[in-house]
Amino acid sequence: MFLEQNKHSKRGSWGEMPRACATVFLAIYFTGLGLTVACNTSSGSSLLLSVVKGKLFSFWLVPPWLDLGFDYPLSYGQQADAAHYLELREYGQEKWIKLSGIDGKHSQSIRWQRLLHSVIASEEEAGREGLLPAGFSEAAFSLCESDDIVLRILVQPRPERQLPLGNPAPIVLYEARLRKLSGGDIQLIKSEHHREMAPVISGSGGA
Amino acid sequence: MMGNSHSTSADQSSEGALEQAWEAYWFLPTVSCSLAVVRVVTGVLGLLLCATYGTDLSGWFGPRGWLPIDSVIAWRSSFAYSIFDACETNTHLSVAFYGLVSLFGFLTIGFLTPVTSLLAALGWASLLHRGPMLAGPADDGMAILLWCLVIGSSGEYFSIDAILHRRLGWYASRPRVRTRIAVGLLQVHAAVISLAALLAQLKGDVWWNGTAVWWIATRKPGQVVDITGFLSQSEYLCNILTHGVIAWEAFVAVGIWFTFSQKIVARAGLVVWPIIGVLTACPLWGLVMATLTIPLTQLVDGAKS
Numbered sequence: 001m002f003l004e005q006n007k008h009s010k011r012g013s014w015g016e017m018p019r020a021c022a023t024v025f026l027a028i029y030f031t032g033l034g035l036t037v038a039c040n041t042s043s044g045s046s047l048l049l050s051v052v053k054g055k056l057f058s059f060w061l062v063p064p065w066l067d068l069g070f071d072y073p074l075s076y077g078q079q080a081d082a083a084h085y086l087e088l089r090e091y092g093q094e095k096w097i098k099l100s101g102i103d104g105k106h107s108q109s110i111r112w113q114r115l116l117h118s119v120i121a122s123e124e125e126a127g128r129e130g131l132l133p134a135g136f137s138e139a140a141f142s143l144c145e146s147d148d149i150v151l152r153i154l155v156q157p158r159p160e161r162q163l164p165l166g167n168p169a170p171i172v173l174y175e176a177r178l179r180k181l182s183g184g185d186i187q188l189i190k191s192e193h194h195r196e197m198a199p200v201i202s203g204s205g206g207a
Numbered sequence: 208m209m210g211n212s213h214s215t216s217a218d219q220s221s222e223g224a225l226e227q228a229w230e231a232y233w234f235l236p237t238v239s240c241s242l243a244v245v246r247v248v249t250g251v252l253g254l255l256l257c258a259t260y261g262t263d264l265s266g267w268f269g270p271r272g273w274l275p276i277d278s279v280i281a282w283r284s285s286f287a288y289s290i291f292d293a294c295e296t297n298t299h300l301s302v303a304f305y306g307l308v309s310l311f312g313f314l315t316i317g318f319l320t321p322v323t324s325l326l327a328a329l330g331w332a333s334l335l336h337r338g339p340m341l342a343g344p345a346d347d348g349m350a351i352l353l354w355c356l357v358i359g360s361s362g363e364y365f366s367i368d369a370i371l372h373r374r375l376g377w378y379a380s381r382p383r384v385r386t387r388i389a390v391g392l393l394q395v396h397a398a399v400i401s402l403a404a405l406l407a408q409l410k411g412d413v414w415w416n417g418t419a420v421w422w423i424a425t426r427k428p429g430q431v432v433d434i435t436g437f438l439s440q441s442e443y444l445c446n447i448l449t450h451g452v453i454a455w456e457a458f459v460a461v462g463i464w465f466t467f468s469q470k471i472v473a474r475a476g477l478v479v480w481p482i483i484g485v486l487t488a489c490p491l492w493g494l495v496m497a498t499l500t501i502p503l504t505q506l507v508d509g510a511k512s
Contacts, residue, residue, distance in 0.1 A: 013236065023229070026233065037402070037403045063336075063342060063347065065332070065350075068350075068351075072400075072403070072492075074419065074487045074489070075411070075426070077413035108260075108262060111341040114340060131282050132274075138270075139266070139273045158426065
């Protein structure tokens with residue numbers, strides 16, 4: 001027994017019980033951490049792992065605490081991670097107002113980029129579509145000095161390495177009309193015209 | 208029978224070795240000198256990260272901002288809570304924000320460190336929850352650094368607290384178990400983040416064909432230096448830099464655990480991570496990752512002595 005106590009004092013000031021508690025806590029934390037890395041939101045996940053993660057750690061799955069996933073691809077060379085821009089105009093007008101600061105070199109612009117990426121990504125997520133653009137309404141109305149505006153998010157395509165550096169025409173990823181109704185409610189009318197349409201095949205010669 | 212007893216004793220000895228290794232890794236009291244350096248750097252990084260919100264704060268979170276509370280609450284996790292949710296005017300928002308900024312200031316100089324580190328961690332989590340769609344790799348890393356500073360004792364060196372304690376003769380610094388746990392967690396997270404980033408990157412063709420750095424360099428927002436001119440002249444340079452990032456992340460994820468490679472990870476990490484941060488247009492992430500490797504230097508030196 002005394003030998004055991006000596007061993008503890010060599011190990012430090014923590015007794016058996018605090019060490020056991022810390023071990024349990026670390027084991028739970030590492031299980032959660034492993035699960036978040038294995039099935040974080042965008043790097044693929046199996047149903048089994050997601051269900052285990054959701055059931056055991058749902059109270060903890062909030063970014064700064066546990067559900068980090070550390071999914072940092074930095075770039076996939078695709079349109080989704082190219083520079084995004086936000087433009088606004090009063091409905092019926094032609095001239096677009098481009099928000100300054102979004103495409104700057106300073107670090108605030110990175111946060112703007114994440115926000116615009118989130119808007120585009122949220123359009124594919126059930127329950128989140130239209131939430132962020134609708135939230136933009138007050139700021140957008142104030143900027144355009146109108147309660148009926150159109151906003152659009154564009155992406156700037158990037159040249160291949162072998163091609164000369166230039167500025168190809170930006171592509172519209174999202175466009176919506178926002179207006180304040182008489183009761184103060186906000187109406188969001190998403191424009192679908194820029195989406196690709198399947199070709200119409202006419203004639204009766206099909207299979 | 209003899210074979211059984213032999214294998215049982217072998218199992219027991221391997222269990223004992225595992226237990227000893229676990230005990231030594233997590234519960235061996237450690238001096239907090241390197242954690243104090245982490246605290247100073249984290250405080251400065253916190254101030255830099257706050258600066259990236261500063262000028263646009265009311266534009267994002269103000270009463271007529273781009274991210275009103277209602278839409279953010281509907282968008283984020285239902286378990287998230289932010290003290291900034293209660294800020295309904297620009298004045299309240301500024302008070303809460305500059306309160307957080309001053310906490311980072313106190314953390315840097317090491318004033319009331321145990322309290323300051325806890326409040327800074329909660330305040331930082333609050334700021335991230337107010338606009339989770341604005342948060343990025345450096346913000347996640349900052350949250351980890353702050354929680355590790357809450358666990359460990361980081362105010363015993365290079366701090367106002369240390370000066371006060373010495374003058375008033377309250378208590379001297381000593382090795383602590385919780386400091387060891389904090390240092391261990393920093394090491395684990397440095398390896399996990401490197402591994403997770405590596406796995407995420409290897410899903411993209413551009414990291415295999417060596418052009419990822421080109422695609423990052425041509426994205427203007429957040430760009431620190433424009434290297435597109437060099438990259439367009441030499442495909443080899445582009446390939447070397449891209450494969451170099453992958454190789455470094457793989458090396459850190461594995462090498463951080465072995466004595467012979469720890470020294471390289473510890474020393475080179477302080478230089479390589481910031482360079483990777485600049486190359487990948489995430490300079491603050493590079494600095495956060497370098498900060499995670501700071502305590503490793505002490506572990507390597509401690510093992511030598």
